[in-house]
Amino acid sequence: MADEELDLASPSCLHLLAAFLAMEPTECLISLAREYGGGSITKRVQRFIWEHCISKAAGQTNVPYNSYVKKFLKKVIVDVESNCDDVLDELYEQYANYMISLKDDSLVKGNTRVRKSISFLFPEGCFDVPSCPKSMKVVVPLQCSLNMLEGDTGCSIWPSSLFLSEFVLSYPEIFCSKSCFEVGSGVGLVGISLAHVKASKVILSDGDLSSLANMKLNLKLNQLSTEDMPERTIQDPTLIECKCLPWESASERDLQDIRPDIILGADVIYDPLCLLHLIRILALLLKPNKCNPHQRGNNWQGSSPKSSYINGGRDSYAEDSSCGFGTCRGRAAYNGASRAESLYEAMKAGRVAYIAAVIRNVDTFNYFLRLAGEAQLDVVDITGTQKPLNLLPYMQSYDRSSIRFFSHSSHD
Missing domain, CATH: 1.20.58 (Methane Monooxygenase Hydroxylase; Chain G, domain 1)
Known part of the structure; x- marks a missing residue:
């Protein structure tokens, strides 16, 4: 036929x-x-x-x-x-x-890896979206693990990385010409998406050497060059920097030269033992530039909780057995509307972190929120307001409803 x-x-x-x-x-x-x-x-x-x-x-x-x-x-x-x-x-x-x-x-069986291809399929009417190619699809080959829970987690494709990649491809104007840094980059899918929308600089990081090596292989599979410590004055959109960055040992000196416009993370809120280090890294990366006299430095250690989780003026999380993850409830702390409005202004300015996560344990997430408050980080749930296009309509194993999406920014 x-x-x-x-x-x-x-x-x-x-x-x-x-x-x-x-x-x-x-x-x-x-x-x-x-x-x-x-x-x-x-x-x-x-x-x-x-x-x-x-x-x-x-x-x-x-x-x-x-x-x-x-x-x-x-x-x-x-x-x-x-x-x-x-x-x-x-x-x-x-x-x-x-x-x-x-x-x-x-x-x-065991930690076995295969090569998959993730196809982002743009729906009709998306020709005006800058990230949409003439073919209406972006195909990303990836070497990854088949066994997410058998010691090879950094080489697996996690649902939040699919969501975050859809978000990047759906809103290219947010990332185009911006410096982007991802914590816990895994297979590198989000970084490849950032390169597609022409981010000015992309830095991917992971603390596991095996995951880092696999990530570099995936970048090469997608015709993207990699360099551990690039020394260049002319930015190359096909070159992505890969850094070995264990959260527990990363120092302020390790991060001081990065200073990204946008920080990203997919499924990084999972281990209570790692959250203190993750928040410290986010706080350092989001800290206002010292050269700006109108912005005061953010002293993370010893600071009092001045911020809260914001979702329509609600600031606590409780388990909802009907859907398997937390839902918002509780009293308003701060003027949620005005705080959220200021955070959206921060997004436009670019100094913001986007975190997509499946909330598997409500206590762990509440601990994350408490640490964020102590670090003077504002957390806004933008799951309902910043929905990406459905670019993976064929992927029945990918449950978007389980994913929550947050923006983080620092305030004085």
């Missing part, structure tokens, strides 16, 4: 292929394949799967990737046969090859 008959530009085609390249759960692929076929995996859909997914995967030597394809093939065959339809001969043959060559699926 010719490519024209497959209608490769249709959302169904794009979503199925994007989900396959991102190695979404095979149940997601089957769901998208049925949607493409109008309720069943027709011969037309099978042909698309073979020509644009399976055949291009044939010959790969990566065992985890081949095991993933084998599992997908099996589910396709079972689904088609259960509907008493014919299975494409090529799919049968390729599955038989995998049955012979992949006899022990236990080989995929």
Whole structure:
């Protein structure tokens, strides 16, 4: 069947292929394949799967990737046969090859890495968005871990990094020509997005050497140069600086030359033992420039709590069992509206931190808020006001509703 008959530009085609390249759960692929076929995996859909997914995967030597394809093939065959339809001969043959060559699926266990591609798909009507290419998609290849919770967390793609990348690509005017610094950069997805929207300078950091090495590999996969300590006077938008920055040992001297306009962090509010160090780094990076006589330096240590969490004048968090993360409640502390207004002005000025996080433990998050108050950092929940475009419509494993989005700024 010719490519024209497959209608490769249709959302169904794009979503199925994007989900396959991102190695979404095979149940997601089957769901998208049925949607493409109008309720069943027709011969037309099978042909698309073979020509644009399976055949291009044939010959790969990566065992985890081949095991993933084998599992997908099996589910396709079972689904088609259960509907008493014919299975494409090529799919049968390729599955038989995998049955012979992949006899022990236990080989995929452990800290195993594969190469995925995350496709950001811009919806119709986005041609006026500067980050939207003519192809209407941005494809980011990444080497990452399949086992997020088995000692390789820094090489995994966390949900908040997907959200933060969507935000960067949705609001390029915030980041264009700005100096940006990310704490806990992991696989480097946010940094690659910043480079796409032409941030003037991008500095990525991580405290784990293995994650840092993997991050540099991902930057090279995306035709971005890396340099640990660049000595240059002319800024190169394709060059990203990578720094080894363990939070607990980072000194003010380590950070004094960075002075970014914007700080970013994805899923960094998770370990109570690390939060004190994270807040210290944020406070140092957000500290007003000493050369400005109208701004007073922010002495973090020993300061009294002068700020609070702001979301419509509410300042405390409580567990909400219906959704699995915290929701706001409590009395107003400070004039929430005026404080929020001043913070939005700070955003426009550029000296701001954006943190996206899944709140897995309410007590940990409340501890984070208390430390932020002691550091004289204002925290504003902008989840409802700064929503990014839905650039990952095919990614059913990505739950946006679980993510909260915050801005942080320093005040006198």
